[in-house]
Amino acid sequence: MKPGTTLGHEGIGIVEKIGKAVTNFRHGDPVLISCITSCAKCQYCRKAMYSHCEKGGWVLGHQINGTQAEYVRIPYADTSLYPAPPNIDPEVLVMLSDVLPTGFECGVLNGQIQPADVVAIVGAGPIGLAALLSAQLYSPFKIIMVDHDDFRLSIAKQLGATETVNSDKEDPISKIMQLTNGKGVDTSIEAVGIPATYSICESIITAGGRIANIGVHGQKVDLHLERLWSHNITLTTRLVDTAETPRLLKMVGEGKLALKQLITHRFKLDQIIEAYEVFGDSSKNQALKVIIEP
Amino acid sequence: MKPGTTLGHEGIGIVEKIGKAVTNFRHGDPVLISCITSCAKCQYCRKAMYSHCEKGGWVLGHQINGTQAEYVRIPYADTSLYPAPPNIDPEVLVMLSDVLPTGFECGVLNGQIQPADVVAIVGAGPIGLAALLSAQLYSPFKIIMVDHDDFRLSIAKQLGATETVNSDKEDPISKIMQLTNGKGVDTSIEAVGIPATYSICESIITAGGRIANIGVHGQKVDLHLERLWSHNITLTTRLVDTAETPRLLKMVGEGKLALKQLITHRFKLDQIIEAYEVFGDSSKNQALKVIIEP
Amino acid sequence: MKPGTTLGHEGIGIVEKIGKAVTNFRHGDPVLISCITSCAKCQYCRKAMYSHCEKGGWVLGHQINGTQAEYVRIPYADTSLYPAPPNIDPEVLVMLSDVLPTGFECGVLNGQIQPADVVAIVGAGPIGLAALLSAQLYSPFKIIMVDHDDFRLSIAKQLGATETVNSDKEDPISKIMQLTNGKGVDTSIEAVGIPATYSICESIITAGGRIANIGVHGQKVDLHLERLWSHNITLTTRLVDTAETPRLLKMVGEGKLALKQLITHRFKLDQIIEAYEVFGDSSKNQALKVIIEP
Amino acid sequence: MKPGTTLGHEGIGIVEKIGKAVTNFRHGDPVLISCITSCAKCQYCRKAMYSHCEKGGWVLGHQINGTQAEYVRIPYADTSLYPAPPNIDPEVLVMLSDVLPTGFECGVLNGQIQPADVVAIVGAGPIGLAALLSAQLYSPFKIIMVDHDDFRLSIAKQLGATETVNSDKEDPISKIMQLTNGKGVDTSIEAVGIPATYSICESIITAGGRIANIGVHGQKVDLHLERLWSHNITLTTRLVDTAETPRLLKMVGEGKLALKQLITHRFKLDQIIEAYEVFGDSSKNQALKVIIEP
Secondary structure: OOOOEEOOOOEEEEOOOOOOOOOOOOOOOEEEEOOOEOOOOOHHHHOOOHHHOOOOEOOEOOOEOOOOOOOOOOOOHHHOEEEOOOOOOHHHHHOOOOHHHHHHHHHHHOOOOOOOOEEEEEOOOHHHHHHHHHHHHHOOOEEEEEEOOHHHHHHHHHOOOOEEEEOOOOOHHHHHHHHOOOOOEEEEEEOOOOHHHHHHHHHOEEEEEEEEEOOOOOOOEEEOHHHHOOOOOEEEOOOOOOOOHHHHHHHHHOOOOOHHHHEEEEEEHHHHHHHHHHHHOHHHHOOOEEEEEO | OOOOEEOOOOEEEEOOOOOOOOOOOOOOOEEEEOOOEOOOOOHHHHOOOHHHOOOOEOOEOOOEOOOOOOOOOOOOHHHOEEEOOOOOOHHHHHOOOOHHHHHHHHHHHOOOOOOOOEEEEEOOOHHHHHHHHHHHHHOOOEEEEEEOOHHHHHHHHHOOOOEEEEOOOOOHHHHHHHHOOOOOEEEEEEOOOOHHHHHHHHHOEEEEEEEEEOOOOOOOEEEOHHHHOOOOOEEEOOOOOOOOHHHHHHHHHOOOOOHHHHEEEEEEHHHHHHHHHHHHOHHHHOOOEEEEEO | OOOOEEOOOOEEEEOOOOOOOOOOOOOOOEEEEOOOEOOOOOHHHHOOOHHHOOOOEOOEOOOEOOOOOOOOOOOOHHHOEEEOOOOOOHHHHHOOOOHHHHHHHHHHHOOOOOOOOEEEEEOOOHHHHHHHHHHHHHOOOEEEEEEOOHHHHHHHHHOOOOEEEEOOOOOHHHHHHHHOOOOOEEEEEEOOOOHHHHHHHHHOEEEEEEEEEOOOOOOOEEEOHHHHOOOOOEEEOOOOOOOOHHHHHHHHHOOOOOHHHHEEEEEEHHHHHHHHHHHHOHHHHOOOEEEEEO | OOOOEEOOOOEEEEOOOOOOOOOOOOOOOEEEEOOOEOOOOOHHHHOOOHHHOOOOEOOEOOOEOOOOOOOOOOOOHHHOEEEOOOOOOHHHHHOOOOHHHHHHHHHHHOOOOOOOOEEEEEOOOHHHHHHHHHHHHHOOOEEEEEEOOHHHHHHHHHOOOOEEEEOOOOOHHHHHHHHOOOOOEEEEEEOOOOHHHHHHHHHOEEEEEEEEEOOOOOOOEEEOHHHHOOOOOEEEOOOOOOOOHHHHHHHHHOOOOOHHHHEEEEEEHHHHHHHHHHHHOHHHHOOOEEEEEO
8 A cells, every 4th residue: 555645635544553532443454534634523524514624624734734744643533534445546545535525525516417417617637537537427418628738638538528628729618608509508617716717617507507616716706696696506615525435435446437547647755846846837747646655 | 356566577467368378267367477477388497497488487577568557468377377366465465476486486495594594684675575584484593684774674673583784884794793603694695686785695604504696686796715615605596486486375375474564555557657756765765565556 | 400301211411420532521511312322433423314323323221221310321422412502491401302303303304394385293192292393393384183182182283283183083084185175285294103093194195295204113004005106205214313403402492392391290210100100091191291300 | 210109108209280289399290209298287297297297197098098009199299299309219219208217217316326326126127127227327336136037137237237136046135135235225126016026125225225116016015114114214106207308318319328228029000919919928028118110
C-alpha cells in the first residue's frame, strides 16, 4: 500500500497509533482517509451533513495539518476513516478521499441526474471528471463537457462525455443551446469556481432544471433573477459531506468507475516541490491528479 | 356569486358559453379561474408544471386579455377552471386564483418547510401573507415576517407571524440572526422582487437551508458564492403552476386559511381607475388585495 | 425532575455516573432517555436508522435491563440521551422517549401525511393517540380514529380526531367508506398489531394511498394482492428510530402537542405491581400512559 | 412499419382516422399505443397516475377491444398515443407499450433502485427481464434473477443479471441469503404473481429494504408482519401508469436497452391461434414476447 496522498487534502495510509475512544480500527489496518472529519455525535453528523460537523468538517490541511506528511493525525478516526478494501488499487483509492465524493454528492446527487437527462459539466479538471464518471451511474442521455483545455476534453471523451466544447474556440452557451435544439440542459454542474463558468451554467439551464455548484468561488457572481424567477430552477451549493463514501467504495470495488485515468503524475514525498511546480502549470504539463508516494 | 376579479390576473365567474372540446363544465357553472392556463397535453402539463405549458402558462392579462372585464375567454377551460365549491365565500375564492397557490407552491413547498423549522418571509404583501398562512400547514416553529410597513406587519401578526421586523427601523439581518441565536433560518422566502430583499434572504440562511424566491425581479442580484459554496444551500425559483389548487380548495373549504383578511378594498368594475389609484399608493391606503365586483 | 419512567422502556433521569467516552453530558444533567440506543458509528446509525444499530437499537428492557429501576445504565449515552429542555414538564418529557417518536415516525412520516389528506388511525391507545397528535403537524383534512373503547375515542375527539368509529358498534370499513364518499383514505395507520385491525387498514385505502404499520404483530396477516396489485399502494413497517426526537423536542417545547392528556395514572416505583394490574385491564380502568415515579 | 401488436394489450400502428378533439396527431402518423389510456383531465391524470384515469386506465383489451386487430380505436388519442421515433425499430417499439414501462415503473422506480444496491428479481418472463434491463439505468451492484426455466435465466444472464438462481434446483431464499452474506437484498421485485414467488421476495429483504410488486395476483398472500413489523421495509404495488414512456422512448432511441432480445417469436395476424398455442407452452417453446404482424 504505497501512494499516500495527493496535492490536496486527500490520502490513504496504515493505522499506526490509536486513540482510546477508537473501536473500529486496529494497528496495521490499511485505511482511506476522508477529506471530511466527522465527530458522529453533533446535530449535523446525525443528519449525515458531515461537512458542517461542529468539531470536524473540513479540518485536514485547513484548520490542522493535512496529509502531505509521513505521519498524519486523524481526529474522530472511527467515523473519518474507512477500511481500505483489498480489491481496490491504492492509487485509485486515494480518489475516494475527496475528488469522487465531491463530484458525486455536490454535482450528481445535488444535480438530481436521472435517466435520459441532458447534463452539462463546466470544468474538466479532476472534480469535473469525477462528476462525469459518477453521473453515468444514472444513465443520462447526454453529458456535454466544457473546458478550454483540449487535453482535458480528450480525457473527458474517453471517460464518457457524449460531446465536448472548447470554450476558447467556440461560444459554449450558443453551442450547448444548439446541441439541445434550443432547449438547454436539465442539469448544469459548475466545477471551476469563477463568475464566467457559473454564468455558462446559468445561461444554459432549461425550465425546471438544476444548477449544481461544486466550484470553490473567490467572489460573488451575478444571479439573473430577472430571467430566472419564472424558470422553476433549483440551484444548489455543497461542501462535500463524504456521506456517500461507503456506496462509492462498493462501486469502485466493482471496477465501475475508471478513476485511474484521473492520475497523470506520480512523485515521491521528497519531490513535492517539483510536484507543485508541475501542477502549477497543469495545462502545459497535462496534469490532472498528482500522486505523492511516501 | 359577485366578486369577479382583483387588480391582477385573477378571477371567478359564471360559465356563459362553452367551446366544443370542453367536457367538464356546463352553462351556469360557477368557477374559479386559475391564473395559469393549462392545455393538459404538452410535456410540461404532463408533469404538472403548468406554468410552462406550451400553449398556455401565464397568458391571462399577459399574452391575451385578462379578467378585468364583464366577459372573459378562458382557453383550455377544462383544465384551467375549477368548479367553485359552494362552501367558499366568493371573495375568498378569488384568492385561490393566484395569490394563495403562489405563496404555497413557490414559497412553502419549494422552501420545503417542515415541522419545527424556522422560517423568514421577506415581504408582507398579499403573496408574502399567503405564504405565511400556508406555511402554517406544516407547523414551523417560528415565522419571522420582514417588511417596512407597520400596517402589513400588524396583519402578519394577526395571521400567525411569530415575530415581525420592520426593515426601516432596524437592520433585518442582524435582528434575525439575533432571533435565531446566530444560526439563521431554515427557509427564507423572497416575496418582493428587488436586490435588497433578496440580499436579506441570502444573508440569513443557515447551513443546509433553502431560499425560495417568489418575487418578480426586474434586475439581477448578487449571489455570494464565495460564501455560499460551502453552505449546502438550495435556492429555487418558480412561476406558480397552480398544480396545488385542488388541495388548497379543500383546505380553504374547511376554513383552515384566513384568506379573507387579505382583502382590504372593494370596488365596482366602473370604479377601476379609482381602485388602481388606491392600490398605487398601497402603503398610504393600507391596501392589500383589492376586489373588483362586476 | 420527578417522573422517571412508564410501563414500557421509556424514561427520564439525572446523569449520575459517566463513562469515559461520553463527552456530551455531565454529572447532574437532567436527560431524556431514548427507547432506542444508538452507537453513532455503524452503517445504520450513519443513515439515521438507529433502530437497527449494530450494537444498540431496541436493547433497553429487551436485551439489557430497562428503565423501571432506581439506576439505569445507558450504553452509548452521547447519542442515546438528550438534554432535558427546562421548559418541558417532566411528565410530558417521558412521552418523548418512545410513544411520540413512534407515532410520528412510523405512522405520520411513513404514512406521508400531507395537507388536505384524509387519514384513518386504527387503535386509540397511547401510540395511536401520539400519531393523532403529530399527524396534525401536517394539517390533514380529516383524521378518523377507530377503536372499540369509548373512553379512548372520547380522548381522541379531544385531541383532534375529526371523526371516531367504535368498531364494536358499527362496521368500521363500511363506516369509513361512507365518511369518504366511497373513496377511502389517503393514509391508514395500524396502531394495534392484530390481523383484524390490519385488515381494516388495508380495506379502506384509496388508490395511491399509504398503509403505515406501527403495531407489534404476533402473527402473519393476509395481504390481498389479488385486489391491491393494481391499486398503487405503499405499505410500510418501522421500528422507531427516534431520529426525529430533536425536532419533536422543539415542537413539544412550544406546547404544540397536548401530550399531557395521554397520562392517566401515576404510581410510585414501589407500587409498580399495582400499576401493572391497573394497566393490565386498561379498558376498565380507562388507562393510557402510566407514569412511575422514582 | 410492420409489427402491430403482441399477445397482450400492446401495439403500434398508423393513424387512419382522427377524432375532432385530437390535435397532436395527423393522418398517416406512425404511433406507439400505450397500454394505458389517459383522459388528461381527471384528478388522477393531473398527478400522472394514468393507471387510475377516471375515463381510461387499463381499458384496451379489458373494457373495450384491444389491439389484436387490423383497426383499433384509441380513446383520448392525444394523451394515449406517442409519436413513433424514426430511429426505433418497430419491433422494439412495441415493447414500450406495456412491458418496459411496467418493469421500470412498478419494479425499478417503486423499488427505488440506487447505485450499489443489491436487487433480486423473481420471475424472468418479459416483465421481469424488462425490469432487469431498466434496473441497470441506476447501476445497482448486483442483480440476482430467480426463475425455474433455464432458458429464461440464460437470457437474463445475457441481459445483465449478475447471478441467476433456478428455484427448481436450489432453494432461492437460502441461496440469495448466501449470495448476500446473510444480509438480504435492498430491493426485491415480484414479477410472477403467485404466493410462492411473493414469499421469496418477502423472505430475502434486508432491513430498510423495498419489495416492489409487479405480478398480477389471483389470490391473497401471507404478509409476515410478526417478523417485518420491525424491519423498516416498504412494499409497493402499482398498475403501470406509463408516465415514464417519454423518458423511456429517449433511452431506447439511444440503443441503451437491449429490448430486441425479449422477442422470440413472430406470427402473422391470421396465425394468431397458433401464436397463442406456442405462447401457451412458453417454457417448452422458449417463448418470451410474441409479435403479431398485421
